[in-house]
Amino acid sequence: MSDAVLFDARDDGIAIITINRPDTRNCLSVDVREGLREAWERFENDSALRVAILTGSGETFCAGGDLKEMVSTGMAVPPRDMFALPYDTIELSKPTIAAVNGFAFAGGWMIAQACDLCVASTTAKFAVTEVKVGRSSPWASPLIHMIPQRIMMEILLTGKPITAQRAYEIGLVNRVAEPEALLDAAIKLATDILAGAPLSVKAARDTVMIATEMGRSDALAAARTAAEDCYNSADAQEGPTAFSQKRAPVWTGN
Structure with missing residues (x-):
């Protein structure tokens, strides 16, 4: 630099x-x-x-x-x-x-x-x-x-x-x-x-930008697709597990 x-x-x-x-x-x-x-x-x-x-x-x-x-x-x-x-x-x-x-x-x-x-x-x-x-x-x-x-x-x-x-x-x-x-x-x-799960943060950011660029129906469909990696991740299981065990989640980004 x-x-x-x-x-x-x-x-x-x-x-x-x-x-x-x-x-x-x-x-x-x-x-x-x-x-x-x-x-x-x-x-x-x-x-x-x-x-x-x-x-x-x-x-x-x-x-x-x-x-x-x-x-x-x-x-x-x-x-x-x-x-x-x-x-x-x-x-x-x-x-x-x-x-x-x-x-x-x-x-x-x-x-x-x-x-x-x-x-x-x-x-x-x-x-x-x-x-x-x-x-x-x-x-x-x-x-x-x-x-x-x-x-x-x-x-x-x-x-x-x-x-x-x-x-x-x-x-x-x-x-x-x-x-x-x-x-x-x-x-x-x-x-x-x-503090948020990495894939959840990415999906959240994608959702905002998708909603900015598209109409309501198209944005909903595109955002659902953008969220699939998040929902299918190990972190999506870790979050609820940590909550139920009353501990801080350990995010892996996977």
């Missing part, structure tokens, strides 16, 4: 990925983009890691794309694979949490939005600022499944930032924590996920 993105593989199954360019407000420069791609691939391919937390060093989560690069290269439409977006341009099968420690503007909002869950510092601010610099934000289209239409419309049309508290109120953020407690709050949320 380059020092542009730090990777901490903890013994408890949590990976902490940190964008480490505070001098440029953690913008999505070439080295950061390459580092994120490598970090997500490392997380996905390590069977011991079950949840990833993405955060930024310093006082900014991510200020967005590298505008200097866009000017110097005359960039028009960004290449489809320019950014390693979880579950979009890079395949991930495990849960991710954004721990937003400061500004998450433009591309910073984009990568926070791409994560499954979001914990924000009370000092964090979110904005889709593309209208301010003559760019566009097609990546924001999935927001319609997260927040109300009129609120989404205002955010995209004005480019004005919203606070962490406002982001929590509209459903963009799951938890708000004081700056010094942000990472602990994200780790606590990750630990809550880790």
Whole structure:
């Protein structure tokens, strides 16, 4: 890993990925983009890691794309694979949490939005600022499944930032924590996920995404299929057994 993105593989199954360019407000420069791609691939391919937390060093989560690069290269439409977006341009099968420690503007909002869950510092601010610099934000289209239409419309049309508290109120953020407690709050949320059986967690995540993409009847059918590996696993027997024996379950992921 380059020092542009730090990777901490903890013994408890949590990976902490940190964008480490505070001098440029953690913008999505070439080295950061390459580092994120490598970090997500490392997380996905390590069977011991079950949840990833993405955060930024310093006082900014991510200020967005590298505008200097866009000017110097005359960039028009960004290449489809320019950014390693979880579950979009890079395949991930495990849960991710954004721990937003400061500004998450433009591309910073984009990568926070791409994560499954979001914990924000009370000092964090979110904005889709593309209208301010003559760019566009097609990546924001999935927001319609997260927040109300009129609120989404205002955010995209004005480019004005919203606070962490406002982001929590509209459903963009799951938890708000004081700056010094942000990472602990994200780790606590990750630990809550880790307490579940691995195949059950996967089936639960699949169910949410299936329901987002499909109508009611199709989603029900697809979710039932997605749940079969979970129901047929050894853990599906271990869970009820542990409950009846009044002990903590021992998950194997099989």
